[in-house]
Amino acid sequence: xxxxxxxxxxxxxxxxxxxxxxxxxxxxxxxxxxxxxxxxxxxxxxxxxxxxxxxxxxxxxxxxxxxxxxxxxxxxxxxxxxxxxxxxxxxxxxxxxxxxxxxxxxxxxxxxxxxxxxxxxxxxxxxxxxxxxxxxxxxxxxxxx
Numbered sequence: 001x002x003x004x005x006x007x008x009x010x011x012x013x014x015x016x017x018x019x020x021x022x023x024x025x026x027x028x029x030x031x032x033x034x035x036x037x038x039x040x041x042x043x044x045x046x047x048x049x050x051x052x053x054x055x056x057x058x059x060x061x062x063x064x065x066x067x068x069x070x071x072x073x074x075x076x077x078x079x080x081x082x083x084x085x086x087x088x089x090x091x092x093x094x095x096x097x098x099x100x101x102x103x104x105x106x107x108x109x110x111x112x113x114x115x116x117x118x119x120x121x122x123x124x125x126x127x128x129x130x131x132x133x134x135x136x137x138x139x140x141x142x143x144x145x
Contacts, residue, residue: 052144056083056137064099069144074133076142079104079117083137085144086119086130097130106130 064077073088095110106115113124
């Protein structure tokens, strides 16, 4: 009499550990790949095309304010040169700059970068001046163009 041989695979301890390790490594690889792809492809920005205007009385001479314009922070300053607006992101590493009214200049708190009233670099590591944003004073309102 011949014996029937059972050809169904059995899962032993070694096989279970190997499959578990393969599953964990696969999950880790896919999660890492997902993070890399999300880093390389920036999210879509929603640009709302509505006009932005600020009453001039909200920014007395010598002061500033930061507003959100087209999805980015913009610093609006009322200095002795008049009203001006700049992208508030420092050109070094993107930190939000502050207006120092007593010194009449912009200051980046991250690495001590300084910019004059026109946005030009005075000192520090920023490689280029602040990027201007077009504004105009119309009927005592600061209008973004």
